[in-house]
Amino acid sequence: MSFQDLGLSDAVVHGVQRMGYVDPSPIQLQAIPVILSGKDLIASAQTGTGKTAAFGLPILSKLDSPQEFPRCLILEPTRELAMQVETAFRDFSRFMHLEIALLFGGVGYGKQKDTLLKGCDVVAATPGRLLDHIEQRTINLSKLEILVLDEVDRMLDMGFLPDVRRIVEKCPKERQTLLFSATVPEEIGRLASWCLRDPEKIEIGARRSPAETVTHALYPVAASQKFDLLIALLKRTEFESVLIFCRTKEGADRIARKLKTENHSVAVLHSNRTQQERIDALEGFKDGRYEVMVATDIAARGIDIAGVSHVINYDVPQHPEDYVHRIGRTGRAQSIGDAFTIMTAEELPHVKDIERFIDQKITRQKLEDFDYVFSAIFNEDSVAAALKGAKGVRTHKGMRFGASRKRR
Incomplete structure (x- = not known):
């Protein structure tokens, strides 16, 4: 089925064709007819499935002529995602005469107020800045x-759901509401029950296949040597830019500080950074001022960074989908990329889950001339047996493997 067959307006189809889109993705095939029908929708879909076009194309088809007040509001958790949506809507509507406004924090209000005063049809916004405009009465949502x-699971992680509820309360009750989230835990389910009316439901499975242009490598190491191995990898790798993933914000800050002491130019990206710090980090990484970016999964989702040559998982992701998403930051547009994962004994179960998920065995590697200390991880069978037979046996630093320690 083509985009034309889905019932989109001629102007939108023309815009899609100009952008080089050929066949609708699975979520587009399912979501576009639902949205065109005017029904509410709750869709579970990962980033990278064509989600923005899935809601953008039918919305633009319904907004066929410009009006004075906003008729569509798109809430995004971060500035970067809001910017991507605004750019996509401009591209999709290039043969229309609609005005698109972009509202996010960390910058002045002047240009945003001017745009709203002139009139706009679509607003892409982050919750905090939109609430500011609502309180200052510089935006009218009555029409x-x-x-x-969008990305509601991420809004939950970042603590934005109270703001989202306040915004929904300011919107007309007679409206169409579309909710998109990679996952739908109980709290998001309650939000959906509150703000959607008899919604259609769509679930698109997570992408399981990493790009074929990415080379994977797994580096087993003792927990005490993780950072030393990271430094050795960076020294022996010819890279243009490296994106390092940590599991926690505290871990990301700690690794960034230690990398700076090794004379690496480092940017940090996580949800505790201010808006201006996030802007500086992203722009500095893109223009080459920072050769390394240390990030968490939540902060890095949805950002668009071209030309990342290497991704390093300092911590193995606990969810297999996150592995695919992380390494999807390299090897884009047929470019060659490398994905290194540093693994300790405790992380072996997560690695096994990832390998089952992507249906691929990740090659184990050892760095030549690196002074490894003994670790049970070099015998994965014994680690797996220890994990299976030592349930609940933990030390304050994690699961205990290998020979038992002598009491003194």
Whole structure:
């Protein structure tokens, strides 16, 4: 089925064709007819499935002529995602005469107020800045027809759901509401029950296949040597830019500080950074001022960084989908990329889950001339047996492997 067959307006189809889109993705095939019908929708879909076009194309088809007040509001958790949506809507509507506004924090209000005063049809916004405009009465939502809550699981992680509820309360009750989230835990389910009316439900499975242009390597090491191995990898690798993933914000800050002492130029990206710090980190990484970016999964989702030559998982992701998402930051557009994962004994179960998920065995590697200390991880069978037979046996630093320590 083509985009034309889905019932989109001629202007939108023309825009899609100009952008080089050929066949609709699975979520587009399912979501576009639902949205065109005017029904509410809750869709579970990962980033990278064509989600923005899935809601953008039918929305633009419904907004066929410009009006004075916003008729569509799209809420995004971060500035970067809001910018991506605004750019996509401009591209999709290039043969229309609609005005798109972009509202996010960390910058002045002047240009945003001017845009709103002139009139706009679509607003892409982050929750905090939108609430500011609502309180200052610089935006009028009384004519709103369509509300899109995007990346809601991420908004939950970042603590934005109270703000989202406040915004929904300011919207007309007679509206179409579309909710998109990679996962739908109980709290998001309650939000959906509150703000959606008899929604259609769509679930698109997570992408399981990493790009074929990415080379994977797994580096087993004792927990005490993780950082030393990271430094050795960086010294022996010819890289243009490296994105390092840590599991926690505290871990990301700690690794960034230690990398700076090794004379690496480092940017940090996580949800505790201010808006201006995030802007500086992203722009500095893109223009080459920072050769390394240390990030968490939540902060890095949805950002668009071209030309990342290497991804290093300092911590093995606990969810297999996150592994695919992390390494998807390299090897884009047929470029060659490398994905290194540093693994300790405790992380072996997560690695096994990842390998089952991607249906691929990741090659184990050892660095030549690196002064390894003994670790049970070099015998994965014994580690697996220890994990299976030592349930609940933990030390304050994690699971105890290998020979038992002598009491003194």
